[in-house]
Amino acid sequence: MNETLQLINPIPLRYVDRPGLLPAGRKPTPQNDWKPYLIALNLTKRCNLRCSHCYLDATTRASGANDELTTQEVFTLLDQMAVVNRHAIVVITGGEPLTRPDIRDIARHAVQCGFMVVFGTNGMLIDDPLAKELAEIGVMGMGISIDSTDPAKHDAFRGLPGAWVRAIEGIESCKRNGLQFQIHFSVSPMNYRELPEMVAFAHNLGARVLNLFFLVCTGRGEEMTDITPEQYEEVLTYLVDTQAKYPDMLVRARCAPHFKRIAYERDPNSPITKATGYMGGGCLAGTNYARVTPEGNLTPCPYMPLSAGNVKEISFVDLWERSEVFDSFREPTLKGKCADCEYSDICGGCRARPYADHGDWLDADEWCLYQPKGGPKIKVHEIGVDAAPGTFEIRWDDEATARFKRIPYFMQSMVKKSVEAKARERGLSVITPDFMEELRKARFGNEKPVFKF
Secondary structure: OOHHHHHHOOOOOOOOOOOOEOOOOOOOOOOOOOOOOEEEEEOOOOOOOOOOOOOOOOOOOOOOOOOOOOHHHHHHHHHHHHHHHOOOEEEEEOOOHHHOOOHHHHHHHHHHOOOEEEEEEOOOOOOHHHHHHHHHHOOOEEEEEOOOOOHHHHHHHHOOOOHHHHHHHHHHHHHHOOOOEEEEEEEOOOOHHHHHHHHHHHHHHOOOEEEEEEOOOOHHHHHOOOOOHHHHHHHHHHHHHHHHHOOOOEEEEEOOOOHHHHHHHHOOOOHHHHOOHHHOOOOOEOOOEEEEOOOOEEEOEOOEOOOOEEOOOOOHHHHHHHEHHHHOOOOOOOOHHHHHOOOOOOOOOOOHHHHHHHOOOOOOOOOOOOOOOOOOOOOOOOOOOOOOOOOOOOEEOHHHHHHHOOOOHHHHHHHHHHHHHHHHHHOOOEEOHHHHHHHHHHHHOOOOOOOOO
């Protein structure tokens, strides 16, 4: 083990003096805590597919790299991440993360740290024993990529005949073993027209979530043709309008922050509009989101190979709290029409697109068709109530606990925080189903929300 690793392992190293780090002791601004809601761990470049759009340019199953984080280095990283936010959602992905022989140990350590652990996978390596073991470990869900209802189109996109069938078999293994799953759909010119069919297909499969990911032309996808800005607007508008048709399945756009603007235009008081954090819909890069590459570089998002430093050399704590790169995404000085836009506080544009185009992540997101009108900045309030924590403990009774567990895993942290804050305002020490229902009705009226509790 080299000297650097000895310094950071096993205790998180804080407040070192390194180029690219802000002064020690610098605190977040009062209005923002800049905690990561979501941390993606790209643990390997090994993969059993060769998808044409792969931002990581993942290679073969047998390959990988000698400089990928070791098991112990991943453990140390997870311990450091817990110092910053032990309630974050941790996405274990790759390449194909299930090709790592230590993946069960990594998942177990992440769960023990307190994280909500999910996987991003092509689903082909999931069988009944694995699904059962991951569920027993405490993994909250599997995000499985399905890019068409047509197996042939999916297989061509993913670069392997039979990939669609094996992904569906992986989904069925999850269902049989009580492991939640969601569908990931990568929008491209070949499939964007079949979105209505995909929404219905995901719902019929029993998916709790359908996430749409939009191409940023990086990695192996650098030479791909993206859908047009007009097609983006069409797809995002459809997503906003279709959510009400599927109250028991969350339908969301990822890597398309102007989804938030379209939702606000449709209904300023909708759950989509008022959601914040991971579910907020705006760009979270560097503010509430980070990615670690297989070799340990910390970047603001997977589509930006913009490294703040390497976790083998500097702790995650220091890099998250004091990196000049990450600081530039917090209260940024945006340029172009994004700077003048009334929606900049709730949308902010995708920072990866201008970076991929010409290296300036603060420039305008040209895939947004909206032209600013010069009005005041639009702000929305999050679901629930943020209140200062009280001095007494909050207990959930058994029925309330069971009800809480029916909430999709990706929203549990936010809901728990909001419910407990409201209980403290009322002076309540016990959360009951009646209290939960009261808050639900106050938030959603008599309409069914996109999740049930």
